[in-house]
Amino acid sequence: xxxxxxxxxxxxxxxxxxxxxxxxxxxxxxxxxxxxxxxxxxxxxxxxxxxxxxxxxxxxxxxxxxxxxxxxxxxxxxxxxxxxxxxxxxxxxxxxxxxxxxxxxxxxxxxxxxxxxxxxxxxxxxxxxxxxxxxxxxxxxxxxxxxxxxxxxxxxxxxxxxxxxxxxxxxxxxxxxxxxxxxxxxxxxxxxxxxxxxxxxxxxxxxxxxxxxxxxxxxxxxxxxxxxxxxxxxxxxxxxxxxxxxxxxxxxxxxxxxxxxxxxxxxxxxxxxxxxxxx
Amino acid sequence: xxxxxxxxxxxxxxxxxxxxxxxxxxxxxxxxxxxxxxxxxxxxxxxxxxxxxxxxxxxxxxxxxxxxxxxxxxxxxxxxxxxxxxxxxxxxxxxxxxxxxxxxxxxxxxxxxxxxxxxxxxxxxxxxxxxxxxxxxxxxxxxxxxxxxxxxxxxxxxxxxxxxxxxxxxxxxxxxxxxxxxxxxxxxxxxxxxxxxxxxxxxxxxxxxxxxxxxxxxxxxxxxxxxxxxxxxxxxxxxxxxxxxxxxxxxxxxxxxxxxxxxxxxxxxxxxxxxxxxx
Amino acid sequence: xxxxxxxxxxxxxxxxxxxxxxxxxxxxxxxxxxxxxxxxxxxxxxxxxxxxxxxxxxxxxxxxxxxxxxxxxxxxxxxxxxxxxxxxxxxxxxxxxxxxxxxxxxxxxxxxxxxxxxxxxxxxxxxxxxxxxxxxxxxxxxxxxxxxxxxxxxxxxxxxxxxxxxxxxxxxxxxxxxxxxxxxxxxxxxxxxxxxxxxxxxxxxxxxxxxxxxxxxxxxxxxxxxxxxxxxxxxxxxxxxxxxxxxxxxxxxxxxxxxxxxxxxxxxxxxxxxxxxxx
Numbered sequence: 001x002x003x004x005x006x007x008x009x010x011x012x013x014x015x016x017x018x019x020x021x022x023x024x025x026x027x028x029x030x031x032x033x034x035x036x037x038x039x040x041x042x043x044x045x046x047x048x049x050x051x052x053x054x055x056x057x058x059x060x061x062x063x064x065x066x067x068x069x070x071x072x073x074x075x076x077x078x079x080x081x082x083x084x085x086x087x088x089x090x091x092x093x094x095x096x097x098x099x100x101x102x103x104x105x106x107x108x109x110x111x112x113x114x115x116x117x118x119x120x121x122x123x124x125x126x127x128x129x130x131x132x133x134x135x136x137x138x139x140x141x142x143x144x145x146x147x148x149x150x151x152x153x154x155x156x157x158x159x160x161x162x163x164x165x166x167x168x169x170x171x172x173x174x175x176x177x178x179x180x181x182x183x184x185x186x187x188x189x190x191x192x193x194x195x196x197x198x199x200x201x202x203x204x205x206x207x208x209x210x211x212x213x214x215x216x217x218x219x220x221x222x223x224x225x226x227x228x229x230x231x232x233x234x235x236x237x238x239x240x241x242x243x244x245x246x247x248x249x250x251x252x253x254x255x256x257x258x259x260x261x262x263x264x265x266x267x268x269x270x271x272x273x274x275x276x277x278x279x
Numbered sequence: 280x281x282x283x284x285x286x287x288x289x290x291x292x293x294x295x296x297x298x299x300x301x302x303x304x305x306x307x308x309x310x311x312x313x314x315x316x317x318x319x320x321x322x323x324x325x326x327x328x329x330x331x332x333x334x335x336x337x338x339x340x341x342x343x344x345x346x347x348x349x350x351x352x353x354x355x356x357x358x359x360x361x362x363x364x365x366x367x368x369x370x371x372x373x374x375x376x377x378x379x380x381x382x383x384x385x386x387x388x389x390x391x392x393x394x395x396x397x398x399x400x401x402x403x404x405x406x407x408x409x410x411x412x413x414x415x416x417x418x419x420x421x422x423x424x425x426x427x428x429x430x431x432x433x434x435x436x437x438x439x440x441x442x443x444x445x446x447x448x449x450x451x452x453x454x455x456x457x458x459x460x461x462x463x464x465x466x467x468x469x470x471x472x473x474x475x476x477x478x479x480x481x482x483x484x485x486x487x488x489x490x491x492x493x494x495x496x497x498x499x500x501x502x503x504x505x506x507x508x509x510x511x512x513x514x515x516x517x518x519x520x521x522x523x524x525x526x527x528x529x530x531x532x533x534x535x536x537x538x539x540x541x542x543x544x545x546x547x548x549x550x551x552x553x554x555x556x557x558x
Numbered sequence: 559x560x561x562x563x564x565x566x567x568x569x570x571x572x573x574x575x576x577x578x579x580x581x582x583x584x585x586x587x588x589x590x591x592x593x594x595x596x597x598x599x600x601x602x603x604x605x606x607x608x609x610x611x612x613x614x615x616x617x618x619x620x621x622x623x624x625x626x627x628x629x630x631x632x633x634x635x636x637x638x639x640x641x642x643x644x645x646x647x648x649x650x651x652x653x654x655x656x657x658x659x660x661x662x663x664x665x666x667x668x669x670x671x672x673x674x675x676x677x678x679x680x681x682x683x684x685x686x687x688x689x690x691x692x693x694x695x696x697x698x699x700x701x702x703x704x705x706x707x708x709x710x711x712x713x714x715x716x717x718x719x720x721x722x723x724x725x726x727x728x729x730x731x732x733x734x735x736x737x738x739x740x741x742x743x744x745x746x747x748x749x750x751x752x753x754x755x756x757x758x759x760x761x762x763x764x765x766x767x768x769x770x771x772x773x774x775x776x777x778x779x780x781x782x783x784x785x786x787x788x789x790x791x792x793x794x795x796x797x798x799x800x801x802x803x804x805x806x807x808x809x810x811x812x813x814x815x816x817x818x819x820x821x822x823x824x825x826x827x828x829x830x831x832x833x834x835x836x837x
Contacts (some may be wrong), residue, residue: 001309006298012598012744013292013571016614017805019564019595023618026591033305035313037298040291043745044815057296059415060302072815075790116631131790133805136617187322187476232354232410246585247296247412257351258325285577292571312584314592319570333740335574338694339581390577465570466601511633517774526575526691536630538604 002031003147006056008049009135010041011069017133021067021140027189028144037066039129044072046096047165051183054100055248057088067143068092069135080112080138080145081162082155089152091143093134096165103167112142112154168193176275177202179251181220181268188259192272194251201275218243220253220272221264227253243274281310281342282426285335287328287413289320290348296412300346300419307423316345323351325375326444330462333379334527337368346422347371359391359417360441361425366430370422372413375444382446383396391421391436429451435468447472455554456481458530460499460547467538469499469553473530495511497522498531499551500543522553560589561705562622564614566577567693569627569717575691579625579698586702595624602630602656606721609741612658613806615646621798625701626650627693638670639720640704640713647710649701651692654723661725670700679737688832706755726751735760737776739807739826746817748778750830752809757832778811778830779822785811801832 005025011017037056043048049070054059071093081094085107090098094111102109139227140220142155167271169180171195179194202216217226220243229243236242237257241264246252251274261267282303290296297318304313316335320328326551328349337347350357350372359371362494364386369377373390380386409557421434447470458473480537496505499522508522515535520543525531532539540546563583569575582593583617595614599623607628617623625769629636629651639652643665652669700713728737728751729766737752762773778801787801794800794814799822804810809832811818818823 002306004302006302013594014596014598015743016566016595016610019593020614020617021401021566022593023562023614023622025564027617027619030591033309033313034591035298035301035305037294037295038293040293052295056299056302059306061306064302136805138585161603185294194470212621234352244411247415263723272380283581283584285581287574312588312592314577314584315571316574317572319572331574335578335581338578338585343581393793464573488672513634514633523690526694 002028002033004035004061005062005143006035006064006066006067007039007051008037008066008090010042010043010045010049011039011135013039017098017135021069022129023165024136024140025144025147028141029148030240032144032147035060038112038237041070044070046072047168047185048072050097050099050165053090053238054096057086057094057101060088062087063089065089065091065143065146067135068097070097071095071134072278073090075131076131078163079159079246080109080134080142081159082112082142082152083162083190084108084152089143090147091139091146093139094159094163095162098162099165099167102162102164107151109159109162110152110156111159112138114138122186152229170198172198172201173273176273179274181253181266181272182250183198184267188255188261188263189246190264190266190270190272191248192247192251192253194272194274196245196249199251202276204276216274218251218253218272218274218275221266221270226275226277227229228251281312281341281467282308282313282423283314285314285316285339285343285345286318286424287316287320287331287345288349289319289322289324289328290414291319292318296414300348300414303415303427304423305421307420311423311426314339320349320409323349323375325349325351326447327462329376329378329444332341332376334340336365336380338481339367341366342368344370344425345420346414347376348418349376350374350413350416353413354410357442358438359413359421361386361389361391361431362441363431366426368422370418372418373438373442375442376448377441378444380439381441381443388433388438388441389431389435390438391417392502393417449473451480452552458551458553460532460545460549460551462527463546465472467534467542467545468525468533468547469530469532469539469545469551470525470527471530472541473551473553475528475530478524478530481553481555483555494555495496495553496556497530497551497553500545500549505554505556520526533536560591561587562593562619563701563705563786564592564593564595564622564624565597566595566599566610566624566626567597567600567628568603568607569693571597575693579627579693582694582698583702583705586699587706590705593618599628602628602700604628604630605726606741608655608657608723611648611655615644618646620645623645623647623649623701623704625693625697626672627697628655628657629653629692632692633689636721637690637717638700638714640668640670640700640708641720642665642666642711647701647704649697649704651697652717652721654721656720657723657725658673658762660722665711667717667720668710669717670696670715672696720818728752728756728757730756731831734831737830737832739824739828739830740808742825743821745818746821747804748822748824748830749804750809750811750819750837751804751834752830754803754807754809757803757809760832761833762834773834774832776809776811776830776832777836779807779824779828784833784835819831 079094081089086102183191358373362369364380460469462470603636637652643659741749
């Protein structure tokens with residue numbers, strides 16, 4: 001069975017950098033599927049890439065290698081990292097890209113050694129050719145080695161303090177569940193830090209029946225009207241704004257066939273509250 | 280020989296959704312080529328996707344599976360569909376995406392059953408995890424099953440009334456062949472609903488020799504001057520507008536190394552007429 | 559071991575053209591990796607594609623086939639070309655796309671014959687279906703044949719005068735090394751025609767120690783202040799402009815986490831000078 005390597009970068013698709021990383025990989029391993037997650041991460045936006053990985057990784061086969069290069073610190077002293085967690089491998093700079101997989105559960109992290117270092121067997125052969133393109137010179141070879149079965153430990157020395165991002169979460173307040181918009185997708189849907197299970201923990205409104213359901217409403221932005229929660233996009237009345245649980249299990253604010261982000265002027269960081277009540 | 284699955288969506292390339300569908304496929308079938316047709320279909324533009332499939336499918340190997348997800352009705356009662364036609368398979372929502380392959384010839388259509396339904400053998404195992412991402416939860420698994428040789432019939436119950444779009448055609452009028460612009464490509468070429476064979480059915484002008492050829496001209500837009508038909512882009516005089524038969528066998532209106540769409544202010548729906556005569 | 563075919567075009571990703579070329583390839587060869595270099599070459603910009611190939615090809619496995627279609631002359635008499643050079647194959651229009659591999663060293667070039675021509679064995683079977691899409695009808699089949707082991711010579715007749723572009727180079731002047739900006743990348747870095755080895759040939763300033771290093775500075779644009787050379791992006795003081803050797807071994811002008819191109823108003827063709835001295 002061929003291995004799988006996914007690629008996530010902020011390189012864009014205009015320059016041949018992603019193709020170059022794939023060339024490097026294919027020199028080292030041939031029996032592999034190369035799958036692009038996205039190369040349109042906003043330049044240097046580590047959190048956006050970390051959230052994309054959180055959403056995508058669970059749908060890939062066990063043993064997949066996830067190569068991610070969003071690297072404002074390339075050439076600095078930040079460490080190159082390889083991680084094993086939840087049956088998957090991760091390779092990229094140690095800047096928080098893999099936070100979703102380092103928050104709980106078991107994981108193991110390795111600082112990837114250069115070929116010149118004392119810890120890398122010559123057979124692994126990771127060579128730093130440039131100071132500015134570690135994706136090509138360090139991370140792609142490391143991902144290829146993992147995909148062809150080289151043990152994680154052979155890539156370098158174990159580290160116990162990989163960097164983790166401050167992770168966008170939701171919190172229970174007296175008013176309900178408070179969170180924020182963490183991403184705007186191509187359709188203008190506003191994806192929030194509030195998860196389905198957070199909402200399930202909120203008691204329904206006493207007047208839930210009158211509210212026509214569980215009686216939970218969403219308020220986004222300051223001084224806004226509450227909007228109702230629906231099951232799916234087609235339940236939204238054209239022109240209305242509504243909230244629903246999207247495909248990643250997160251609360252989304254959406255409009256029907258138009259951009260909620262543009263219409264409302266909302267974006268990353270907009271505060272969102274789920275509370276009991278009727279719209 | 281590995282199978283082939285093509286993917287056509289309006290998901291764009293910024294979010295990891297296409298990658299997620301590929302992950303789902305690779306969990307179910309490994310010996311497969313995954314080929315992107317396009318993920319830049321205008322959001323919810325089912326006709327644009329249907330035309331892209333019409334243009335591309337004939338060039339793929341027999342037995343290829345074409346997964347298309349442009350789905351304004353996701354979560355509604357529209358049916359998930361799998362189709363066999365002209366030696367190819369198609370999987371996607373029943374909203375007209377596959378019209379080009381359901382207009383004539385033999386075809387067979389199946390409503391894809393969820394794993395929880397009575398019609399899906401447990402071994403096929405298509406599970407609807409979310410109400411908003413059937414591409415991941417219904418269509419990608421169905422495409423993977425077809426690519427690994429599961430019989431179409433095992434995916435669900437046969438249906439005889441798949442939805443078909445009103446298809447952009449040309450018509451013979453007293454003036455000539457009337458049609459419309461159906462697509463503007465990246466270079467600004469205006470692709471029309473008029474096909475080479477339609478034009479061949481039009482008698483050439485009596486003064487064809489004087490007109491310097493078959494004596495057919497194209498008029499696009501209202502009150503415009505006729506333009507001449509040429510063989511290829513390089514026959515167009517810089518600054519001129521001309522018409523030619525493009526790579527899909529359709530009449531195109533083009534300029535040399537500049538956008539005819541921008542220069543003329545034309546777009547989808549602009550009326551086009553081919554008639555006998557000289558420019 | 560599967561072969562590798564890379565694809566470089568100006569087709570963009572909105573239309574299904576790239577997918578169609580892959581379909582054509584997969585009908586002819588199945589055991590192959592298809593790798594996109596870029597499809598976002600500016601329309602008809604042959605030099606941009608030629609520079610992308612120069613940067614990327616060395617990182618691919620020996621024997622890889624590089625299919626490139628940026629073809630303002632499609633349908634004209636320009637020849638279809640297949641080239642063998644430096645252990646790689648190249649297929650595309652004869653318009654200078656492969657200049658980087660035809661400047662020195664050994665190479666062999668073939669004019670790809672159509673199936674109807676006298677030179678093409680029927681078993682190779684390249685058929686010109688359209689006058690406007692040679693990528694699909696001529697180049698993709700030729701690339702597939704090379705990837706499945708057909709000898710280069712079987713594709714057509716040898717030619718000795720493939721077209722070469724005027725190549726952006728640097729020159730030694732009394733002031734130092736003169737060159738120009740040849741490309742602006744996604745991050746706004748300005749990549750120049752000056753190479754690391756050109757700079758190494760420049761004697762350091764006599765006051766190098768005082769200048770805090772080798773004492774070489776870069777002046778870009780007319781009447782501008784000299785900027786200092788740094789090792790890597792993270793050595794650039796935020797707000798400053800600096801120069802460094804980028805991942806392709808070329809001198810780049812960069813800013814920290816912002817676009818040097820936008821900030822300075824520089825682009826392709828901006829003159830750049832490296833000279834001895836202190837900033």
